[in-house]
Amino acid sequence: MVTVNGIGWINKAEYGCILRNIRIAYDDKSRLKKEIFTSSYKNFGRIDNASRITCYAAALALKDAGIEYSQNRKQDIGVIGTNSRGSLETDINYFMDYIDSNRTSSRGNLFIYTLPTSPLGEAAIRFGLQGPLLYIAASDNSLLPVIETAAEMILLDESTVMLAGMSREEEAVYFVLKKDSGSGQDVLCNVETAMSILRGSRALDEMLKEFSVLGKGENQ
Amino acid sequence: MRAVVVSCNMVTPYGLGADACWDGIMSGQTAISRLGRFNTNAFHADCAATVDNLEYLRKESLVMQMLRSLFDSVPVPIPRDARLMMATIKGEIDLLEKSLLQGTGDASSCNLGHLLKKVADITGVEDRGIIVSAACASSTAAVARAAAMIREEHCDCALVVACDSVTEFLFSGFSALMALDKSGARPFDKNRNGLTIGEAAAFALVMSEERAKQEKREIVGRITGWGLSDDAYHMTRPSSDSAGRVLAIKKALKNAGIDQNSIGLISAHGTGTVYNDAMEIKAFDAIFNNKPPVYSIKGAIGHTMGAAGLVEMIIALRGLKEETVPPTVNLKDCEEDAQAWVSSGSRSVDKEKMALITSAGFGGINAALICHK
Structure with missing residues (x-):
């Protein structure tokens, strides 16, 4: 059985962890890096917005699941994600910048963020995640195929732990999925329960409320 | 259940068909040539491997032109119940180029979701499908997912479609990263100095071995x-x-x-x-x-x-x-x-x-x- 062992999330006003029942409001984005990451993040200011928000949510999910991470200590943890618009904003930024140069020069540091996998790649590098890395998108922007694929990868021993989630504009949510070891580890719910919640809720807030109820139930 | 490939084909710079590509490679003659699709004066290289007779920045994207010729030539119909997996890194990015360069069309029409719908339409599958993107390993990952779904019995038939094209967007990006070899890619050569971008579209119909046998399909290969x-x-x-x-x-x-x-x-x-x-x-x-x-x-x-x-x-x-x-x-x-x-x-x-x-x-x-x- 595959279980959900942590959920981290962020929106434009708050961030939190579901299992640990953490919900923190913020009004200064520049403080997030220090508040969320457990070690320094070199060059964080240079990465694009989609990568930043993905890294925040991924770090919060790992924290919620009690998984320590380090750029220098690689772990067989995979990351799979989706978003609502692929890399459209960075695509436009990159190509407009190139047009503005009269099509004579382009910038590699913009180009590398024009792949939908770039935010996931940033998270993998930052947190030392050496498992499978994939971007999946369904026509309805659903998180369901992402969670299904992550669970399938765990069942087939393609990875021991998967981070799976989504970002859209100024919000992101990531789940930590593991194979149930029966060792009494903190578990929020099994993956089937998570998928039934995802089938019923569209907005991030609505989804988080339902998972929070589960988290409080486990903690009581 | 074991996953087998029962049908596959491709459009590559050697032309339409896996036979054309195989024969081209076996001939030892490269399909890389001087690129005439857009001006390359500002870039570090001027060569690419392109498919003949595609129209750039016209009515239809390059990948859709390739996919149409590919699926027009499929000898056996694609089963309507096949799960669809589309692998690409930039899909119809030339639609964004066209919008920003010519001021015609909507830049967001290059969204991969739109491409997914078009591919579902031309292949005739009922599934709305998913995009699988893993940078330049996208279609390898998509084949792996198709085989995984069959092994886990989540489905018994999956269609993997893959495509990408040579566009100014991608060419300028790889050039900015100093990744292009002026002389054309020379893998494993002492004097290699980068890659050459190419374009292709391909599909593989993957089935469980049981279904393939039931339908008396020829097995092209097994994904193990x-x-x-x-x-x-x-x-x-x-x-x-x-x-x-x-x-x-x-x-x-x-x-x-x-x-x-x-x-x-x-x-x-x-x-x-x-x-x-x-x-x-x-x-x-x-x-x-x-x-x-x-x-x-x-x-x-x-x-x-x-x-x-x-x-x-x-x-x-x-x-x-x-x-x-x-x-x-x-x-x-x-x-x-x-x-x-x-x-x-x-x-x-x-x-x-x-x-x-x-x-x-x-x-x-x-x-x-x-x-x-």
């Missing part, structure tokens, strides 16, 4: 194992210790339930960049004692990005069928470390052996597939 990993090192450079690539290959061998001695040929990612090819040989060296023959087709058709893994799997299956390891086109003076592995000529392969296909992409992504006849 796969492994995905990440270097967790750098966005564009492969890790110098090859650990991520080794991990992907080891996972694939374990997933297939075989050891290294079962591999008879290796279709390498082999882009022609200094780092990729060196790290790849280092990874093979760490795993294979018996040094199975290695080749790359990227000196022949360029790096077809999201389509590369699927095109390379189809060619590897053809190699197993013909009991022939294709030549590494454009290889003149082999890198010393690669000499025991790579050849500019074709070689034979034991008919009982399997093929390993490796892919990699930005973000440190690695993917490996194991197939056999």
